[in-house]
Amino acid sequence: MSTTDQLPMSETAFYILLALRQPMHGYGVIQHIEAITAGRLVLGAGTMYGTLKKMQHDGLIDLVATTDSRKIYQATPAGIALLRAERARLQELVQNAEVLDDEAD
Amino acid sequence: MMKQTRVFWVYKSAQEAHYLTAQLHAGWRVQARHVCRYTFVPVPAQDGVIRLDYQLAADLPEYTQLMQDAGWTLLMSQPVLGGRWLYWQHADPTARIYTDQRSHIALLRQLRRRWTGVGLGAVALEFVALYLVCLTGATPLRTGLIGGLIGGLAALYGANFVSLTRQIRHLEREQDWRHGNA
Numbered sequence: 001m002s003t004t005d006q007l008p009m010s011e012t013a014f015y016i017l018l019a020l021r022q023p024m025h026g027y028g029v030i031q032h033i034e035a036i037t038a039g040r041l042v043l044g045a046g047t048m049y050g051t052l053k054k055m056q057h058d059g060l061i062d063l064v065a066t067t068d069s070r071k072i073y074q075a076t077p078a079g080i081a082l083l084r085a086e087r088a089r090l091q092e093l094v095q096n097a098e099v100l101d102d103e104a105d
Numbered sequence: 106m107m108k109q110t111r112v113f114w115v116y117k118s119a120q121e122a123h124y125l126t127a128q129l130h131a132g133w134r135v136q137a138r139h140v141c142r143y144t145f146v147p148v149p150a151q152d153g154v155i156r157l158d159y160q161l162a163a164d165l166p167e168y169t170q171l172m173q174d175a176g177w178t179l180l181m182s183q184p185v186l187g188g189r190w191l192y193w194q195h196a197d198p199t200a201r202i203y204t205d206q207r208s209h210i211a212l213l214r215q216l217r218r219r220w221t222g223v224g225l226g227a228v229a230l231e232f233v234a235l236y237l238v239c240l241t242g243a244t245p246l247r248t249g250l251i252g253g254l255i256g257g258l259a260a261l262y263g264a265n266f267v268s269l270t271r272q273i274r275h276l277e278r279e280q281d282w283r284h285g286n287a
Contacts, residue, residue: 010205010207012204012205012207012208013207025171026167026171026174027171027174027175030175042204043204043205044175044200044201044202044203044204044205044208045171045172045174045175045177045202046158046172046202046203046208046212047202047203047204047205047207047208047209048171048175049164049167049168049171049172050203050207050208050211050212051207051208053164054211068170069166069167069169069170070167070170070171070174071167
């Protein structure tokens with residue numbers, strides 16, 4: 001599956017993959033995303049678990065370690081490439097939306 | 106201890122969770138379920154929520170740890186079709202196991218696939234039974250019983266398939282609308 005086939009990313013997937021630039025376990029990712037979105041995005045554990053499994057299946061993240069029953073994942077180069085592609089898409093979107101500043105209220 | 110009988114089919118799992126949550130708020134926490142018979146133990150009346158989930162057996166250790174890290178308490182689980190129905194309690198009444206359409210849709214699709222497979226298998230077996238009955242001497246009673254069973258199973262699993270499909274399409278439409286694909 002090419003990078004463009006996986007765009008646009010959902011907000012959930014984007015933030016999970018962004019968090020996994022560093023090795024982290026699932027609940028750590030939930031806490032990290034809640035912190036960087038100032039509490040706006042609190043992911044359900046079921047959503048987190050299902051998305052981790054899918055990303056692992058798609059080669060976007062790898063299992064890097066296991067401690068107790070917690071598995072630690074990290075984004076792969078393919079995952080980072082997808083993040084960069086999504087960032088470019090969002091930057092284009094925001095840039096085009098700047099016309100709103102030119103319009104009278 | 107209190108026991109109550111309620112019938113909730115797979116596509117009514119949200120209603121089952123709602124019923125168990127109402128009992129929790131009234132001071133009764135579910136302890137066990139045997140087919141349609143629920144056993145409750147008295148607890149202080151409390152806020153909180155009970156939600157149900159289904160996971161394959163192979164995935165359980167990691168999934169269970171993540172749920173517990175997120176503040177969920179496992180009340181009980183029921184083995185079924187290579188996986189388990191899991192009954193979770195959270196102190197926060199607004200807590201949800203699934204917070205986006207995509208993962209919720211994936212769960213509903215898995216439920217639909219497994220239960221429809223079982224339904225088709227059961228109906229096929231009943232047709233085999235009907236054929237054998239016809240070979241060995243069919244009577245109106247025997248064929249009627251088996252025919253009724255076939256009809257009942259088909260209706261039950263058919264309703265399950267239709268309802269789950271309706272829930273999936275509702276979530277997919279919401280997802281498409283949000284991503285501008287409508």
